[in-house]
Amino acid sequence: MRRPDLVPDCASCAALCCVATSFERSEDFAFDKPAGVPCRYLTRGNRCAIHADLIGRGCRGCAVYDCYGAGQRATRAFATAPARLRNQAFLVLRGLHEQLWLLTEAAKLCPPSCGELRAELAAQVEVLDTLARGDVASLLEIDPSHYDQRTRALLCRVGEALGGRARWVRSSPEWERESPANDEMK
Numbered sequence: 001m002r003r004p005d006l007v008p009d010c011a012s013c014a015a016l017c018c019v020a021t022s023f024e025r026s027e028d029f030a031f032d033k034p035a036g037v038p039c040r041y042l043t044r045g046n047r048c049a050i051h052a053d054l055i056g057r058g059c060r061g062c063a064v065y066d067c068y069g070a071g072q073r074a075t076r077a078f079a080t081a082p083a084r085l086r087n088q089a090f091l092v093l094r095g096l097h098e099q100l101w102l103l104t105e106a107a108k109l110c111p112p113s114c115g116e117l118r119a120e121l122a123a124q125v126e127v128l129d130t131l132a133r134g135d136v137a138s139l140l141e142i143d144p145s146h147y148d149q150r151t152r153a154l155l156c157r158v159g160e161a162l163g164g165r166a167r168w169v170r171s172s173p174e175w176e177r178e179s180p181a182n183d184e185m186k
């Protein structure tokens with residue numbers, strides 16, 4: 001089960017993903033939307049007017065989107081911040097929360113015999129949790145790629161501990177575990 005604070009709670013969120021994110025017309029989105037601009041389907045009550053038929057309306061990307069709990073956190077923590085800064089901070093938080101989700105899930109899989117690796121996973125989780133507790137200004141100073149690389153290295157080591165050939169790969173925007181079975185299909 002996912003750590004509770006990493007689960008999206010849309011009822012407690014100001015629909016930040018429908019405002020802060022950008023997307024381009026593609027097979028996942030029926031139209032272009034710049035970052036910081038409310039989606040054309042976002043209602044005044046922060047509801048999606050086409051929620052019941054996202055896929056049918058060409059918005060499969062919205063149907064599968066996951067903020068890993070960053071939405072309600074940014075809504076709660078940055079309620080008094082200017083909207084532009086809150087939106088930017090949300091995007092940073094979303095990246096941190098995604099890494100936290102990956103690391104906490106990897107920690108569950110990491111063999112008990114790998115004590116040092118388990119400790120390093122816990123330390124990285126602590127680092128990211130501390131960053132995620134920061135204010136808007138401190139979040140906007142973060143270089144996400146710095147922490148992303150460290151997280152990726154730890155995930156690769158967990159994959160190796162689980163079977164040698166297994167490893168984690170990034171197929172934007174998600175991380176996936178590349179299994180030996182997948183290797184053999186290539």
Ligand code: SF4
Binds near residue numbers: 014065070071
């Ligand atoms: S940002 Fe997250 S919590 Fe907020 S509406 Fe989007 S998915 Fe839901």
Ligand code: SF4
Binds near residue numbers: 018043047051059
């Ligand atoms: S289509 Fe709906 S879920 Fe997707 S961005 Fe617009 S309002 Fe949000």
